[in-house]
Amino acid sequence: MFTGSEIVDLLTRLGISHVVWIPDSTLGMWDEALSAAENLEVVRVCREGETWPVAAGLALGGATPVVMIQCTGLFESGDALRNILHDYKVPLFAFIGYRSYLSDATIPNDSACKYAEPILDVWNIDYRLIDVPEKLAVIEEHYRSCREAGQPGAALIAEGKA
Amino acid sequence: MTDNNRICPVEALEVLRAHRTEEVVVTTMGTSREWMRLSAHPLDFNYVPSSMGQATSLGLGVALAQPNRKVVVCNGDGSMLMNLGTLVTITAQAPANYTLILFENGAYEVTGAQGTPGSETVRGPGRAIDYADIARGCGFESVFQFDTLDDWRSNIANALNAAGPTFVWLKVALIPGSEGPKSPGPSPERATRFAAALQSGS
Numbered sequence: 224m225f226t227g228s229e230i231v232d233l234l235t236r237l238g239i240s241h242v243v244w245i246p247d248s249t250l251g252m253w254d255e256a257l258s259a260a261e262n263l264e265v266v267r268v269c270r271e272g273e274t275w276p277v278a279a280g281l282a283l284g285g286a287t288p289v290v291m292i293q294c295t296g297l298f299e300s301g302d303a304l305r306n307i308l309h310d311y312k313v314p315l316f317a318f319i320g321y322r323s324y325l326s327d328a329t330i331p332n333d334s335a336c337k338y339a340e341p342i343l344d345v346w347n348i349d350y351r352l353i354d355v356p357e358k359l360a361v362i363e364e365h366y367r368s369c370r371e372a373g374q375p376g377a378a379l380i381a382e383g384k385a
Numbered sequence: 386m387t388d389n390n391r392i393c394p395v396e397a398l399e400v401l402r403a404h405r406t407e408e409v410v411v412t413t414m415g416t417s418r419e420w421m422r423l424s425a426h427p428l429d430f431n432y433v434p435s436s437m438g439q440a441t442s443l444g445l446g447v448a449l450a451q452p453n454r455k456v457v458v459c460n461g462d463g464s465m466l467m468n469l470g471t472l473v474t475i476t477a478q479a480p481a482n483y484t485l486i487l488f489e490n491g492a493y494e495v496t497g498a499q500g501t502p503g504s505e506t507v508r509g510p511g512r513a514i515d516y517a518d519i520a521r522g523c524g525f526e527s528v529f530q531f532d533t534l535d536d537w538r539s540n541i542a543n544a545l546n547a548a549g550p551t552f553v554w555l556k557v558a559l560i561p562g563s564e565g566p567k568s569p570g571p572s573p574e575r576a577t578r579f580a581a582a583l584q585s586g587s
Contacts (some may be wrong), residue, residue, distance in 0.1 A: 241449070243446075264449070266446075266449065266474075266478060267474070267477055268442070268470070268471075268474045269470030269471070269473050269474050270468075270470050272436070272438070272439065272442075272468065273439070273442040273468065273470070273471055273474055275436075275439075276436065276439040276440075276442035276443035276446065277442045277443070277445055277446040277449075277474070278446060279443055279446060280442070280443040280444060280445060280446020280447040280448070280449070280450065281446040281447075281449055281450045282446070282450075282580075283446070283447060283450070283576060283579055283580040283583055284446065284447045284449070284450025284451045284580070284583050284584070285450055285451070285580070285583065285584040286446075286449070286450040288446070302436045302437075303436040303439055303442075305436070306434060306435060306436035306439070307436070310434050310572045310573075311572045311573055311575075311576040312572070312573040312576070313576060
């Protein structure tokens with residue numbers, strides 16, 4: 224959907240300081256560009272539950288992080304995001320890979336695809352589905368809107384393979 | 386289940402309080418319960434309510450955002466085991482300003498002192514997990530282990546001033562019948578105050 228340089232350009236425009244992430248096969252394509260980007264630190268965690276508190280600590284300390292994980296990691300990290308976004312109301316923004324949305328050839332009838340949007344709804348995370356390259360600007364617009372409102376948000380990035 | 390051969394956790398925290406200057410102190414679970422009674426510093430973050438296991442991760446984020454401040458995270462072994470990968474995440478970032486103090490009592494204290502999977506109670510005599518070995522294996526720059534309060538008191542300055550990231554293993558006693566920590570106030574407001582304190586002068 225997007226090249227690494229397109230994502231780095233976007234994050235730079237948004238003033239992002241840290242990407243707290245675990246790659247999947249789509250997000251992972253951005254690794255080289257993210258790692259090479261000036262003024263952008265990649266924090267590589269071992270399990271997605273860490274992403275929310277690490278990003279929260281960064282935000283409380285004055286940095287401007289985003290979380291970047293696959294929807295399976297969103298499922299895994301439910302309690303951590305509940306605590307950070309809803310108990311402490313730290314308004315983090317996440318890029319979430321939407322596994323199998325564009326094609327379920329790798330995992331037919333992928334339940335990860337079935338439950339991603341309902342889970343985001345349940346956790347009360349305002350998200351935008353990014354399913355075509357032309358929607359890159361939607362991410363920027365949604366991020367700025369969430370920042371201005373002091374609310375958490377997400378960009379759900381459609382993926383074609385697991 | 387009190388073990389008189391182990392360090393009293395309250396006394397261990399009193400030692401920390403006595404040596405603490407301008408360090409950020411993040412506590413959780415049992416350490417929060419006791420730290421709230423001992424300290425009311427603007428750079429305290431009593432992570433209650435928590436997502437169990439995540440105090441280390443939150444402290445890491447603070448340490449990365451505020452490299453000129455020392456960050457001390459007081460964690461229990463139940464919480465440690467719930468997020469053991471955090472040790473690898475921490476050392477991958479290698480923040481020199483990060484100290485993790487493990488208050489290891491071998492049990493989930495606030496739920497009735499059931500043994501953790503790492504404890505001798507569960508694993509059998511002589512088979513308890515060696516947290517210092519784990520920390521070394523994960524790449525912590527400095528690793529300390531203290532079995533007595535006197536050792537902790539005598540060496541805390543060395544531990545807090547060591548090249549980080551630093552791992553400190555305190556073998557502490559259970560506090561029988563202790564309850565979980567109560568939230569010290571509205572969480573969003575506490576987070577906002579903590580952020581303001583962190584960012585002042587930074």
